[in-house]
Amino acid sequence: MQPVPRPGLIAAAAASALTVAVAIAVGGDSGRGRPAAPAAARPALVAGAALQRARCAQWRRATGAQRGAVVRALARTVGGPSGAARGTTLSAGEALGLFARACASPVARHFLLYELYTRAAAFRSLRAR
Numbered sequence: 001m002q003p004v005p006r007p008g009l010i011a012a013a014a015a016s017a018l019t020v021a022v023a024i025a026v027g028g029d030s031g032r033g034r035p036a037a038p039a040a041a042r043p044a045l046v047a048g049a050a051l052q053r054a055r056c057a058q059w060r061r062a063t064g065a066q067r068g069a070v071v072r073a074l075a076r077t078v079g080g081p082s083g084a085a086r087g088t089t090l091s092a093g094e095a096l097g098l099f100a101r102a103c104a105s106p107v108a109r110h111f112l113l114y115e116l117y118t119r120a121a122a123f124r125s126l127r128a129r
Contacts, residue, residue, distance in 0.1 A: 046070050046113065056103035056111045071095040074117045088124040090117065 046054035047061040051073055059067065071092050079089035090098065098120050102108055 051114065054113045055109060056099070056113070057109040059099050059103045059113055060109075067096065067099070068092070070113065074114060077114075078118055078121055088121045090121050090124065094120075 045051070046066055047058040049055070049058045051070060054070065059070075062070070071090075074095065075089045075092075079087045095117060098116060099113065102111060102116050
């Protein structure tokens with residue numbers, strides 16, 4: 001049987017790891033000769049919200065360029081390798097159509113974009129077309 005660590009230690013360790021990750025992402029060089037993260041590695045923003053928190057309300061306010069960036073970022077993230085396989089994705093047209101339909105109603109303003117995308121992509125056939 002192993003002792004259970006104190007909750008304060010876990011929270012402190014998590015906060016420390018998050019601080020280091022943010023410092024690396026934001027600071028980039030930090031004087032050690034490492035280049036800053038390339039623009040492609042930075043999170044996609046939708047009307048000012050990070051993709052992980054972006055909802056239909058942001059989608060409706062987003063520019064065409066932002067919408068395209070979101071669709072590409074979701075395809076890379078959701079379709080990325082997972083063990084020995086790759087995830088299923090939607091085509092750009094399918095994703096744009098999905099968000100246009102799902103986000104059209106004011107009732108959907110709080111729906112998370114990535115949740116809509118992953119659920120729709122899950123119903124795609126795994127067979128090659």
